[in-house]
Amino acid sequence: MNYQLIVVLISSFLISTCSLLTASADPPVELGKVDWLRDFDKGIALSKKQQKPVFLLFQEVPGCATCKNYGKNVLSHPLIVDAIENLFVPVAIFNNKGGEDAKILKLYGEPSWNNPVVRIVDEKQKDIVKRVGSNYSQLGIVQAMVHALQAKNIAVPTYLDLLEKELLAKHSKLETANLSMYCFWTGEKQLGKIDGVVETQPGFMGGREVVQVKYDRAIVNYEKLVKKAVATNCASHVYAENAQQQKKANKVVGQKAVSAKSNFRLDKDPKYYLSRTSYQYIPMTALQAVKVNSLIGENKNPESILSPRQVALAKYVKNHSNKSWTSAINQDIIVAWNKVEDFVPKEK
Numbered sequence: 001m002n003y004q005l006i007v008v009l010i011s012s013f014l015i016s017t018c019s020l021l022t023a024s025a026d027p028p029v030e031l032g033k034v035d036w037l038r039d040f041d042k043g044i045a046l047s048k049k050q051q052k053p054v055f056l057l058f059q060e061v062p063g064c065a066t067c068k069n070y071g072k073n074v075l076s077h078p079l080i081v082d083a084i085e086n087l088f089v090p091v092a093i094f095n096n097k098g099g100e101d102a103k104i105l106k107l108y109g110e111p112s113w114n115n116p117v118v119r120i121v122d123e124k125q126k127d128i129v130k131r132v133g134s135n136y137s138q139l140g141i142v143q144a145m146v147h148a149l150q151a152k153n154i155a156v157p158t159y160l161d162l163l164e165k166e167l168l169a170k171h172s173k174l175e176t177a178n179l180s181m182y183c184f185w186t187g188e189k190q191l192g193k194i195d196g197v198v199e200t201q202p203g204f205m206g207g208r209e210v211v212q213v214k215y216d217r218a219i220v221n222y223e224k225l226v227k228k229a230v231a232t233n234c235a236s237h238v239y240a241e242n243a244q245q246q247k248k249a250n251k252v253v254g255q256k257a258v259s260a261k262s263n264f265r266l267d268k269d270p271k272y273y274l275s276r277t278s279y280q281y282i283p284m285t286a287l288q289a290v291k292v293n294s295l296i297g298e299n300k301n302p303e304s305i306l307s308p309r310q311v312a313l314a315k316y317v318k319n320h321s322n323k324s325w326t327s328a329i330n331q332d333i334i335v336a337w338n339k340v341e342d343f344v345p346k347e348k
Contacts, residue, residue: 176213186297200290223252274329
C-alpha cells in the first residue's frame, strides 16, 4: 500500500473539511452585518438589565431572494447596524426552524417560511411600535427604530435622525437647484447648513462656479432655498431647471441673474473641507458628508453627527495614517464600509 498517497489524501480531506467549517462559520447573508443573539429569553433579560428595547428579527435562513436582499441592503447598512447593536438588544428568530424558534413564532403569531418581519418589543415582550412586515426598505426599519426610541423616551442620536431625514427625502424624490457664487468650496460649506439640503456637488455651469444642490422640498421649497443662498452670498447667479424655477428665481435675484441650466461639470475636489482631513476616509451617507463638510469648514468637531463605529474608525485612521486609505467621498456607504470593515473595532 502507498502510505505516502494515503497521507496526501487524508491531508487534502482535512484541509477541505477545515475550509468548509470556516465558510460555514461566516454569518448567513440573510442576517446582514448585525451581531445577533439567538436566545430570546437572554435577549429579554438583557433588555431589563440594559433598559433597551429588543429588536426582534423573524427571518428565513437560508432564505429566498427577498430575505437575502434584506440582509445585504438593509441589515448591512453601517448606520442601521450601529443603531441596532447600540440602541437595542438584537435577537434573530429563524422562521423556518423548529425548537425554540418555533416557540417564539407561536408566541407572536408569526407565520413560518415568511419574508423578513421586525418587531421591536419591551422587556415585557410587548410591541412598542407597529410590526414591520411587507416593508423591506431601509426607511421602514429606521422609522420603526426612531419611533420606538421616542416611545420609550430614549434620545434619538443625531446620526439616526439624519439618516431618517435623508431616506424620507429620497423616498419623496429630491429636487435640484443650481446656484452660482464666487467660490463653490464656500458654497458647499454655506449651503450645507440649510435644513432640507441633502446633497451638494461643486462644479461648473455656463462658465461659472456652481453648487448643484439636491434638497427636500417638504422642508425647504425652491424660493426659500434661493433666498437663504442669497443671504450667504451663494446665489449671484441661478441656473433654473425649468420654467417654474426660472419664474421663482426671477423674483428673488432678478431676471438678469437667471439662466436656463446647461451641462454641469463636476469639480475634482468635492467636499473641499472634508477632503482636507482624515475624515474623508470615513464612509458616510450623502447628508452626513454635507453636514460634516460644513462643520469642518467652520473649524468644528464633526463627530457629534457620526455613529459610534464611525467615530471609532476615525480614531483608528488618525492613529494609523501610514496605511493606504482610500477616500470615501461620493461613495455608497455600504460599498465603502465593506472596504474598511476589517479595520473597524466593534463595540463589545
